[in-house]
Amino acid sequence: MEQELIAALRQRDPAAFADVFATYSDKIYRLAVSLLHDEQAADGVVQDTFLALIEHIHTFEERASLATWLYRVAYNHAQTRLRHQRPQVDLDEWADDNIALPEKMIDWSTLPELLLTGEEAKAQIMTAISTLSPSLRAVFILRDVEELSTEATAEALGIQPGAVKVRLHRARLALRETLAGYFEEIRGEEWTAKH
Amino acid sequence: MDCKTLITYLSDYIDRELDESLAAEARDHLATCPNCSIVLDSTQKMILMSKLTGQVAIPKARRERLWSEIEAAFNERNAAD
Numbered sequence: 714m715e716q717e718l719i720a721a722l723r724q725r726d727p728a729a730f731a732d733v734f735a736t737y738s739d740k741i742y743r744l745a746v747s748l749l750h751d752e753q754a755a756d757g758v759v760q761d762t763f764l765a766l767i768e769h770i771h772t773f774e775e776r777a778s779l780a781t782w783l784y785r786v787a788y789n790h791a792q793t794r795l796r797h798q799r800p801q802v803d804l805d806e807w808a809d810d811n812i813a814l815p816e817k818m819i820d821w822s823t824l825p826e827l828l829l830t831g832e833e834a835k836a837q838i839m840t841a842i843s844t845l846s847p848s849l850r851a852v853f854i855l856r857d858v859e860e861l862s863t864e865a866t867a868e869a870l871g872i873q874p875g876a877v878k879v880r881l882h883r884a885r886l887a888l889r890e891t892l893a894g895y896f897e898e899i900r901g902e903e904w905t906a907k908h
Numbered sequence: 909m910d911c912k913t914l915i916t917y918l919s920d921y922i923d924r925e926l927d928e929s930l931a932a933e934a935r936d937h938l939a940t941c942p943n944c945s946i947v948l949d950s951t952q953k954m955i956l957m958s959k960l961t962g963q964v965a966i967p968k969a970r971r972e973r974l975w976s977e978i979e980a981a982f983n984e985r986n987a988a989d
Contacts, residue, residue: 725982725985725986725989727979727982727983727986730979730982731979734975734978738966738971738974738975739964739965739966742964742965742966743962743963743964746964747962752970756966756970756974759966759974760974760977760978763978763981764978764981767978767981767982767985768985814911814912814915815915815943815947818943818946818947819946820946820949820950821950821953822946822949822950822952822953823949829953829957830957830960834957835957835961838954838957838958838961838962839961839962842958842962853958854962857955857958857959858958858959858962858963860959863923878919878920881919882918882919885918885919885922885951885954885955886915886918886951888954888958889947889950889951889954892950892954892957893950
């Protein structure tokens, strides 16, 4: 199926190109906007990625998947824009290998669904994700939001699978801790309201 | 398995990437450690919530504009070949 799509792209079939845009534009946008925090710049990454596809489809190696190739191009373009936005940020900075142990032990996962899925909770999640370093954020988005495999994420970001696993683990623990702090307050308010 | 080891393997456990003997040790630890169970449950919930919350799409008007620009570049490139 994918081979047919790639063959059609190489023959510059407009329908195939439209299909790829329909399938991947939002995915690319999500990665870009999570890295850049700028909708206009994220649109620019989507545009750059599809322009690259137009120019370079003939060099595409079929051993990689089209999705991975597109993510990789998008990530490179987002990195370039991010360096321009914030030259002081080291994109590969991820401190040391020590994983901080969880500190907040409140069981917020059993809170009512309404609290967990409300607009405020969603905003808290987005804010928490945005506080991760870009390198952790990119791994988290590709693995846990877009559900790419460890290997595909590694290929898309140009890092080793082991680094994907370490970064994903760090990202998950950091996000859990941040959200635990938020829900601790919510639960406190809920408890206060009941008593 | 102690708490520190469980936390080290937490993501591999969630992703079912632990070999069976380590997974069994993790399960045994989780059965007797309320704190690690809380960390596991809340991490899994956080992942689920992020997946749902993260599914943003390009707003329609901007998406249409983007497509028209990209389509124009595609047609221009085709005409040049």
